[in-house]
Amino acid sequence: MxxxxxxxxxxxxxxxxxxxxxxxxxxxxxxxxxxxxxxxxxxxxxxxxxxxxxxxxxxxxxxxxxxxxxxxxxxLGKLAAHRRRRIYQDIAPPKLIAQLLEIHGIGANAYRFEHMNGLYPARPLHIQYDESDLHLLQRLCEEEGIHFRFAHRQSGHRLVFSDDSASFPAQPVPFRFKRQEQSGTSTGTLLHMAEVLTLPSASRQLVRDLKQTQPRSSKHGENARTPAANHAFQPPDVRGAINREEALSRQRGMRELERLRCERREVSGHSNRPGLRSGEVIQVLDHPEPLLNDQWLLTEVLHxxxxxxxxxxxxxxxxxxxxxxxxxxxxxxxxx
Structure with a gap:
């Protein structure tokens, strides 16, 4: 064939x-x-x-x-076959993700967790109500700030989970912008790239949710009311170790801040370089718009x-x- x-x-x-x-x-x-x-x-x-x-x-x-x-x-597509109603008790999200994969015959050699820096304590209850195992897996990843991509080789493919942007591989050769009439077929080039949409900033509800994740104490409350609550930096050994609850609260706050601070610009382009995959970082050079000459994470690739x-x-x-x-x-x- x-x-x-x-x-x-x-x-x-x-x-x-x-x-x-x-x-x-x-x-x-x-x-x-x-x-x-x-x-x-x-x-x-x-x-x-x-x-x-x-x-x-x-x-x-x-x-x-x-x-x-x-x-x-x-x-992974097998997880979307049926909608289910199930309850999972006392299990951490990464372990539940692994369990969902192995239920469908996706063994430990077909996925991996790398650069996992977050804290993931066991949740007392996970409810799956009329949703597929794939939707549940995607929902867990979104709630916990975990992303996944695929690594391919001729003999197989592997799911890669991570909560750190350092896990995104970078294309070894930068993309140099060339107009379509100027580009040849010998080397891959970027033929078009433009910002097509700027999304609005985060809603007030997200801001309220973020405030609720901040640890509260009488000392913090007093400092928040002062005109300037800027304090000198104290290293961890001076401040003292934080407990697990405060660490989890800070983790949730940091991930909400990442979403709030993100410019959320959507940029599209096309190239004649084959082999691009989502989850890769590319470096753009020689674009007439200077702001586009930067590193970009590929979130979607159409082939x-x-x-x-x-x-x-x-x-x-x-x-x-x-x-x-x-x-x-x-x-x-x-x-x-």
Whole structure:
């Protein structure tokens, strides 16, 4: 079988999906492809995406070749199959995340926690009410300030969880902006990048919630009422060790502050460099807008590729039908 076209969406904290169109033997048993592992290779460095085939169908039956459609997703996608009602007691969020994965056959060799710096005490109660295991996992990650991404290799893929931005890998080569008419095909470049949306600042409700997470005491209350409550820094050994409750309160406060202080700018662009993945940090250079020449975290990557030369040798009628189908798919795909 030969890949003729593909599109894909890879977003941080979500299960990726790649739609792949292939041509092959008209007598192929398409059902035999279901639930098999596959690696979609693209890019000069032989990078690609590994996953499981969760959908396989014959789109067109031709004389010499037929057109097939496959959907490639991670094993994490199995967690979205059913909605459940369950209660979990006395378990820490990271342990519950691991438990959810292992229930669906995702073993310890298929995921890892790295750069985990937060405190995660056991919660007395977790309630899952009419939500899938995937939604529960995503909700736990959002509540605790944990993100996840995927690491791919030809033999498999692995989930990577972390609560530290230091875990985001950086692209080794910076992206140099070039206008489309100036860029060649030999090296990957950034062809377009622009700020498309500026979101408003955090709501007052978030500010109120943040204030409620601050530890209160009579001493803090008196200092807060003074005109200037700026005190000289005291090292930890002078202030004394903080207890676990105060450490958890500070952790929640710091994560709320990270959300409040974030500019929350949404920037989009496109490039001819293959192999980009969500959760990577890229360095942009030579952009005419100086503010965009910075490091950026990729939160969503839309992929698209095609190689029409694989139709050589096919019957003219089959080639025409296949090209029409691909044109329709391109118009309906956001990644095209």
């Amino acid at each position: 030969h890949v003729i076209s593909f599109t894909g969406r890879d977003a941080l904290n979500e299960a990726y999906r790649f739609d792949i169109w292939l041509i092959g033997d008209p007598l192929l048993d398409v059902r035999s492809l279901l639930h098999r592992e596959a690696f979609l290779r693209f890019g000069e460095r032989r990078s690609g995406v590994h996953g499981q085939i969760c959908h396989a169908a014959r789109i067109h039956s031709g004389v010499r070749v037929s057109l097939y459609h496959l959907i490639l997703m991670p094993s 698209a590729g095609r190689q029409l030369q694989v139709l050589r040798g096919a019957a003219a009628k089959d080639a025409l039908v296949i090209l029409r189908i691909l044109a329709d798919e391109q118009r309906s795909s956001p990644a095209a």
